[in-house]
């Protein structure tokens with residue numbers, strides 16, 4: 001059978017730029033995600049290279065774009081896709097349809113224009129293309145005598161609206177049927193707010209992410225204890241804890257955990273002298289604040305534990321200690337205040353890999369002072385400033401920000417697992433719990449070591465079960 005064929009336009013030489021094309025027959029194709037390349041995958045200095053933004057493949061056959069979730073490395077090239085002439089629908093889950101316009105408004109302002117009229121015209125265009133599909137329901141893509149194809153979204157537990165994609169292809173003339181599953185980014189079990197993903201019933205071909213394919217996360221309790229320790233440190237030496245975080249997903253998870261810790265510590269009323277009630281949690285990111293509002297509004301998609309907190313009258317994503325900083329003037333004032341006063345505070349600011357955004361101003365002002373802490377809670381791509389701080393900070397090194405050298409005396413911490421990504425065990429479980437295992441697995445979306453480690457473990461899983469499989473690590477955008 002010649003079809004389907006898979007073309008990987010991104011997420012093959014690293015974790016960003018996710019974009020996979022399924023050629024269903026010689027005139028029909030779908031795209032799964034259309035993401036931006038980030039970090040070292042753009043250029044050595046971390047700047048997005050223009051050449052990696054433009055869409056460099058033909059769009060003639062592409063009938064639909066299907067989104068796993070709205071992280072920028074999965075949707076960031078949509079403006080370029082539209083600019084290249086893509087005229088089809090954008091299919092995604094209902095929460096994603098709420099979040100996507102906010103993500104793309106931001107991307108449009110950064111990459112194209114800040115002119116409000118243009119932005120609005122552009123957003124209307126996006127809204128017209130958006131087709132929200134409820135989870136667990138089949139949606140027909142094509143229904144002809146040659147090709148019947150349909151798609152279904154299942155909850156992936158990664159960020160609000162995230163889904164893995166099941167694509168069913170049926171070729172009536174030959175009678176052949178195939179189900180392809182695209183994992184997108186899979187959430188970790190026991191992550192805050194969202195329920196853990198359930199494995200698909202079956203797959204013939206699985207395209208699976210491998211961001212954390214070579215490691216095991218700390219469990220949630222250990223993570224929370226370590227987070228608590230860092231907060232105690234800030235309270236005791238009156239410093240600031242800087243948390244670079246992506247505005248969607250991780251930020252809301254962190255807020256949720258912080259609310260939990262503060263709630264508990266206030267109730268204990270320990271004689272430690274620490275003023276938990278007045279520890280400000282500063283969300284310095286207008287974008288993250290907008291996403292947090294959507295998270296709050298869509299509480300029907302929360303897990304049981306999070307809904308339980310609501311029922312008890314708590315508000316895990318809008319609590320008393322939480323302070324949002326919006327305007328740029330307020331941001332500058334906040335950097336200044338926290339740098340020059342000894343007021344303990346927790347600051348969450350983007351972006352998550354410290355390659356741009358408001359976190360940069362905090363880092364420039366605070367990295368040289370040992371009173372402060374930087375806490376990494378997410379993946380730092382090779383070549384990003386975040387990775388440099390993480391790597392050279394603990395040994396008293398320096399980092400280059402905007403071409404300037406900054407000595408690192410602040411304490412650097414990394415807490416794994418607040419990443420909303422499944423670890424190796426979670427990824428293996430995704431396959432192992434299927435009723436019918438795939439005969440072909442393609443490992444994408446990971447550093448070389450992570451992909452290889454996951455591929456090896458998958459091979460082992462199949463071998464132990466006495467089953468055969470073809471495991472591939474696609475190298476670049478090649479037809480196979």
Ligand SMILES: [Zn+2]
Nearest residue numbers: 069071158185
């Ligand atoms: Zn993601």
